Amino acid sequence: MTVASPTDFEPQGLQPQGWLKYFSFSLDHKVIGLQYLVTGFIFYFIGGALAGVIRTELASPISDFVSRETYNEVLTLHGTVMIFLWIVPVVNGAFGNYLIPFYVGARDMAFPRLNAVAFWLIPPAGILLIASYFVAGGAAQSGWTAYPPLSLSTPAIGQVIWILSVLLLGGSSIFGGINFIATILKLRRPGLKLMQLPMYCWAMLGTSILVVLSTPVLAGTLILLSFDIIAHTGFFNPALGGNVVVYQHLFWFYSHPAVYIMVLPAFGLVSEILPIHARKPLFGYTTMVYSILAIVVLGLIVWAHHMFTSGTPPWMRLFFTIATSFIAVPTGIKFFNWLATLWGGKLALNSAMLFSCGFIINFVFGGITGVALAQVPFDIHVHDTYFVVAHFHYIVYGGTVFVIFASVYHWYPKFTGRMLNEDLGRLHFLLTFIGFNLCFTPQHWLGLNGMPRRVAEYDPSFTTLNQVSSVGALLMAISTLPFLINVIWSAYAGEIAGDNPWNALTPEWLTASPPPVENWLGEAPLVTHPYDYGIPEGKIDLRVASGADLWFGGKR
Amino acid sequence: MTSLAPGSPNPAGAAVSAQPTSQAHGTSAHAADDHGGHVDARLFGLATFLVADGMTFAGFFAAYLTFRAVNPLPADSSYELELILPTINTALLVISSFTFHRAGSNLRSGNQSACRSWLLGTVALGVAFLAGQMVEYFNLPFGLTDNLFASTFYALTGFHGLHVTLGVICILIVWWQARQGGRISQHDHFGLEAAELYWHFVDGIWVVLYGILYLL
Numbered sequence: 001m002t003v004a005s006p007t008d009f010e011p012q013g014l015q016p017q018g019w020l021k022y023f024s025f026s027l028d029h030k031v032i033g034l035q036y037l038v039t040g041f042i043f044y045f046i047g048g049a050l051a052g053v054i055r056t057e058l059a060s061p062i063s064d065f066v067s068r069e070t071y072n073e074v075l076t077l078h079g080t081v082m083i084f085l086w087i088v089p090v091v092n093g094a095f096g097n098y099l100i101p102f103y104v105g106a107r108d109m110a111f112p113r114l115n116a117v118a119f120w121l122i123p124p125a126g127i128l129l130i131a132s133y134f135v136a137g138g139a140a141q142s143g144w145t146a147y148p149p150l151s152l153s154t155p156a157i158g159q160v161i162w163i164l165s166v167l168l169l170g171g172s173s174i175f176g177g178i179n180f181i182a183t184i185l186k187l188r189r190p191g192l193k194l195m196q197l198p199m200y201c202w203a204m205l206g207t208s209i210l211v212v213l214s215t216p217v218l219a220g221t222l223i224l225l226s227f228d229i230i231a232h233t234g235f236f237n238p239a240l241g242g243n244v245v246v247y248q249h250l251f252w253f254y255s256h257p258a259v260y261i262m263v264l265p266a267f268g269l270v271s272e273i274l275p276i277h278a279r280k281p282l283f284g285y286t287t288m289v290y291s292i293l294a295i296v297v298l299g300l301i302v303w304a305h306h307m308f309t310s311g312t313p314p315w316m317r318l319f320f321t322i323a324t325s326f327i328a329v330p331t332g333i334k335f336f337n338w339l340a341t342l343w344g345g346k347l348a349l350n351s352a353m354l355f356s357c358g359f360i361i362n363f364v365f366g367g368i369t370g371v372a373l374a375q376v377p378f379d380i381h382v383h384d385t386y387f388v389v390a391h392f393h394y395i396v397y398g399g400t401v402f403v404i405f406a407s408v409y410h411w412y413p414k415f416t417g418r419m420l421n422e423d424l425g426r427l428h429f430l431l432t433f434i435g436f437n438l439c440f441t442p443q444h445w446l447g448l449n450g451m452p453r454r455v456a457e458y459d460p461s462f463t464t465l466n467q468v469s470s471v472g473a474l475l476m477a478i479s480t481l482p483f484l485i486n487v488i489w490s491a492y493a494g495e496i497a498g499d500n501p502w503n504a505l506t507p508e509w510l511t512a513s514p515p516p517v518e519n520w521l522g523e524a525p526l527v528t529h530p531y532d533y534g535i536p537e538g539k540i541d542l543r544v545a546s547g548a549d550l551w552f553g554g555k556r
Numbered sequence: 557m558t559s560l561a562p563g564s565p566n567p568a569g570a571a572v573s574a575q576p577t578s579q580a581h582g583t584s585a586h587a588a589d590d591h592g593g594h595v596d597a598r599l600f601g602l603a604t605f606l607v608a609d610g611m612t613f614a615g616f617f618a619a620y621l622t623f624r625a626v627n628p629l630p631a632d633s634s635y636e637l638e639l640i641l642p643t644i645n646t647a648l649l650v651i652s653s654f655t656f657h658r659a660g661s662n663l664r665s666g667n668q669s670a671c672r673s674w675l676l677g678t679v680a681l682g683v684a685f686l687a688g689q690m691v692e693y694f695n696l697p698f699g700l701t702d703n704l705f706a707s708t709f710y711a712l713t714g715f716h717g718l719h720v721t722l723g724v725i726c727i728l729i730v731w732w733q734a735r736q737g738g739r740i741s742q743h744d745h746f747g748l749e750a751a752e753l754y755w756h757f758v759d760g761i762w763v764v765l766y767g768i769l770y771l772l
Contacts, residue, residue: 111598178608181604187597212607212611224711227711232701234703234707235707235708243626246626250618
C-alpha cells in the first residue's frame with residue numbers, strides 16, 4: 001500500500017483555494033465534511049423556523065396563525081427537512097467524512113469523487129423541497145411518512161417533488177454509506193486492527209450497513225408511490241385493489257432503521273467526547289462494539305411496532321413487541337458504559353461535556369418512553385398522539401442534536417484552529433436544555449390525555465400545556481443566538497487552539513489545527529489505544545470517590 | 557470547569573507511535589486511476605452498491621408476494637402467464653453470464669480479440685433478452701394500470717429490464733475500451749470485472765424474479 005496526498009490525483013490549479021474551496025466540487029474529505037456541516041446547519045435553521053410556525057399556531061386552540069393546509073405543509077416540510085437535510089447529513093456526512101479517514105489512518109475516503117457527488121446531491125434536493133412550497137397546490141401535506149391514501153389525495157405536484165427530493169437524499173445517503181463501509185474496512189492503516197478503532201468508526205460502520213440495507217427499500221417504495229400518483233397505478237390505492245399496509249411495512253423497513261441511522265453516529269460521537277473530557281478510558285469498549293452490532297441486527301426487525309394500529313395480526317404484534325423490547329438491552333449497555341466512563345473521572349464541565357451529559361439524560365428518558373411505546377396496549381392508547389411526538393423528539397433532538405452541539409464544541413478547535421467561547425457555550429447549553437425540556441415534557445401529558453398529532457386545532461382544555469410547550473420552543477429559538485454569535489465570532493477572534501487543546505489521543509488531534517490537506521505531514525500515526533487516559537497515575541479509588549468529586553472534577 | 561492547558565504533552569499511557577508504512581510515501585504520482593494510492597476498494601464498493609440495489613429488488617419482491625397473499629385478484633381478471641418465451645429468456649441470460657466469464661478469462665490470458673468477441677456475444681444475448689421482453693409486453697392482454705398484478709408485473713420486469721439495458725451499455729463501453737491500446741488490457745481490467753460483477757448480479761435477480769413471478 002502506498003500513501004499519497006489527495007492533491008496528487010487532481011490537476012493542480014483546477015481546485016480553488018481558500019474559502020472558495022467550500023463552494024467547489026472538492027475531493028478533500030475535510031472540506032466535504034464542513035460542507036455537510038454548514039449546509040446541515042442552514043437547513044436546521046429553516047426547519048427550526050418551520051417548527052416556530054408550528055408552535056406559534058399551537059399556542060392557541062384555533063387555527064388562527066396559518067391556514068390548516070399551510071399548517072400541514074409546514075409540518076411535512078419541518079419533518080422532512082430536519083430528518084433528511086439536517087440530522088442524517090450532519091451526524092453521518094459531516095462528522096463521518098471529517099473524522100473517519102483520521103480514525104482509520106487514511107489520507108482521504110475510499111471514493112473521494114463519489115463522496116463529493118453525495119454531498120452535492122443535497123443542496124439541489126433541499127432547494128427542490130423548500131421550493132415546492134411555492135408551486136401550485138403547495139408543498140406535500142401528508143407528513144414525513146407520506147402514507148397513502150392521504151398522499152394520493154393531497155395536491156400531487158408538491159407530493160411528487162417531495163418524493164424526488166427524498167430520492168436524491170436517499171441516493172446521497174447510500175453513496176455515503178458505501179464510502180464509509182469501504183473506508184473503514186479497506187483503508188485502515190497497516191497494523192491497525194478493527195478492535196482498536198475509535199468507537200465512532202464502529203458506529204459509522206453499523207449505521208452505514210443500515211443505510212445500505214434499508215434506504216434502497218424506501219427508494220423503491222417511493223418510486224411505486226410516484227407511479228400511483230402520476231400513472232394512476234394501484235399499488236397502494238385501495239380503490240384500485242391496492243394495499244396501504246404494504247406501503248407502511250416498506251416505509252418503516254427504512255424509517256425505523258432511520259432512527260438508528262440518526263442516533264448510532266451520535267452514540268459514537270459521544271463515546272469519543274466523554275473519555276477525553278473525563279480523562280478516563282472508555283468503559284467497556286468490547287461491549288460497546290457488540291451493542292452497536294446488536295442494535296444494527298435488531299434495528300432491522302422491529303419496524304412494525306410503528307403499525308400496531310394498522311390491523312397487524314396478534315403474532316406480529318407479539319413478535320415486534322418482544323424484538324423492540326430487546327433493543328433496550330444493547331442500548332442500556334451503552335448507557336451504563338457512558339455512566340461508568342464518567343464515574344470517578346476528572347470531569348471538565350465544558351460545553352462539550354455539558355451537552356454530552358444533557359444527551360445522556362434526555363436519551364434515557366426518550367429510551368424509557370420508547371420501551372413503553374413498544375408495548376401494544378399502551379401504544380394503542382397513545383398512537384398518533386403527542387406522546388409519540390414527545391418520545392421522538394427526546395430521541396432525535398434531546399439525543400442526537402445535543403450530541404451534534406457537543407461535537408461542534410469539541411471539534412471546532414480542530415476545524416478552525418480556534419477555541420469557542422466557553423461562557424457563551426454554557427449559556428447556549430442552559431437555554432437549550434431548559435427550552436428543550438420545557439417544550440417537549442408537557443407533550444407527554446398532552447398525548448396521554450389524547451391530543452392527536454398533526455392537527456392545527458385542538459380541544460381548548462389542552463391550551464395551557466401547549467402554551468408552556470410554545471414558550472419552550474421560543475427559548476430553543478433564542479438559544480441558537482449565543483451559539484451563532486459564538487461560532488462566527490470565534491472563527492475570527494477566538495483563542496488560538498493549538499494542535500491538541502484537549503490532550504486527546506485519537507488521531508485527528510495528532511496533527512495541526514486545521515489539518516493539512518494530506519491530514520498528517522509525515523506518516524499517519526498508529527493509534528492502537530485511543531482511550532488510554534490517565535492509566536498510570538489516575539487510579540481513582542471508587543470506594544472513596546464521592547459524587548461531589550465528580551461534579552467538581554476532583555479540584556475542590 | 558477545567559480543561560487541560562493547550563500544548564501540554566500527551567498524557568501518560570498514550571500508545572501512539574509513528575511506524576513507517578510498508579512502502580515509501582509518495583510513490584504513486586500516476587495515481588489518476590489509483591484513487592490516491594489507497595488500496596483499490598472499487599470492486600468492494602461496487603459489491604456494496606449491488607447489495608443496496610438488491611435490497612430495492614427485495615422490497616419489490618416482498619411487496620409482490622404480500623399483494624399476492626393478501627389481495628387476490630377477482631376471478632375474471634386473473635391471467636395465466638405464458639411460460640415459453642420467459643423460459644427461453646432465462647436461458648439466454650444464464651448463458652450470457654458464461655459468455656461474459658469467457659470474455660474475462662480470455663482477457664486475463666492475454667487474448668484480447670477473443671475477449672472482444674465473447675463480449676459481443678454477451679451483448680447479443682442481452683439484446684435478445686430485451687427483444688424477448690418487448691415481444692412479451694406487446695402480447696400481454698393487460699396494461700400497466702389494469703389491476704394490481706399487472707402494475708406489479710410491469711414494475712418488476714421493467715425495473716429489471718432497465719438494469720439489463722444499463723448492463724448492455726456498460727458491456728459495449730467495455731468492448732470499446734478493450735480494443736488494442738484501449739483503457740482495458742490484460743493488466744488493467746477493472747472495468748471489465750466491474751461490468752461482469754454487475755451482469756452476474758442482474759442475471760441472478762432475473763432468476764429469482766422468474767421463479768416468483770412466472771413459476772410460483
